[in-house]
Amino acid sequence: QKEVEQDPGPLSVPEGAIVSLNCTYSNSAFQYFMWYRQYSRKGPELLMYTYSSGNKEDGRFTAQVDKSSKYISLFIRDSQPSDSATYLCAMSAVGLTGGGNKLTFGTGTQLKVEL
Amino acid sequence: SAVISQKPSRDICQRGTSLTIQCQVDSQVTMMFWYRQQPGQSLTLIATANQGSEATYESGFVIDKFPISRPNLTFSTLTVSNMSPEDSSIYLCSARQGSADTQYFGPGTRLTVL
Numbered sequence: 593q594k595e596v597e598q599d600p601g602p603l604s605v606p607e608g609a610i611v612s613l614n615c616t617y618s619n620s621a622f623q624y625f626m627w628y629r630q631y632s633r634k635g636p637e638l639l640m641y642t643y644s645s646g647n648k649e650d651g652r653f654t655a656q657v658d659k660s661s662k663y664i665s666l667f668i669r670d671s672q673p674s675d676s677a678t679y680l681c682a683m684s685a686v687g688l689t690g691g692g693n694k695l696t697f698g699t700g701t702q703l704k705v706e707l
Numbered sequence: 708s709a710v711i712s713q714k715p716s717r718d719i720c721q722r723g724t725s726l727t728i729q730c731q732v733d734s735q736v737t738m739m740f741w742y743r744q745q746p747g748q749s750l751t752l753i754a755t756a757n758q759g760s761e762a763t764y765e766s767g768f769v770i771d772k773f774p775i776s777r778p779n780l781t782f783s784t785l786t787v788s789n790m791s792p793e794d795s796s797i798y799l800c801s802a803r804q805g806s807a808d809t810q811y812f813g814p815g816t817r818l819t820v821l
Contacts, residue, residue, distance in 0.1 A: 594749075596749070598749075600747070626809060628812075633814075633815075633817070634814055634815070635711070635799055635812035635813050635814040635815045636750070636799070636812045637812070638708070638809055638810075638811060638812075641809050680749075680750070682750075694752055694765070695750075695752070695810060696749075697749040697750040697751075698749055699747065699748060699749045700749070
């Protein structure tokens with residue numbers, strides 16, 4: 593079993609839809625959770641970063657962490673064609689400030705927002 | 708956030724040769740990392756590039772195959788040695804800036820080995 597599971601998609605939605613992207617994980621030590629967006633032939637771009645459980649909102653994006661279920665989500669409201677990309681979840685047990693450096697990534701979900 | 712550039716952006720190489728990938732950050736960073744991204748697979752950490760000392764390699768990756776240099780706080784190189792077609796992948800440099808608990812990534816180097 594992989595430490596982090598992520599549905600690879602592809603996920604196709606109409607413009608304006610609410611998108612829900614999810615990851616599950618098995619390592620209960622994970623405390624730091626990130627979402628990256630990766631456009632084709634580009635490097636991953638950090639979108640959201642949360643520590644422990646709870647919600648975090650930034651514009652049209654909301655990141656949600658449920659540590660009891662080992663489940664994290666990224667919601668995109670009013671999705672746009674420019675949101676079409678691969679979304680990667682990543683997590684770590686120890687923050688980099690604590691000396692940790694290893695991020696464990698999901699395989700990514702390919703999202704396409706259609707006009 | 709730091710801006711990270713990589714050279715080359717892509718290359719096609721022959722089996723048995725070596726390729727050195729350069730990573731340049733526009734500001735000083737505390738930590739730099741090298742990842743591999745293979746089709747349909749998650750990003751895998753190869754090693755942490757330590758400034759002024761030997762890199763720290765993850766399980767499954769060795770210095771003879773992936774020598775890494777980091778001569779200063781803004782620059783690092785990764786060499787893929789004695790390449791085989793299995794080394795065909797995207798290689799990504801990332802960096803941690805200051806006390807942030809996050810990493811920022813370069814655009815990647817797409818390597819094809821024939």
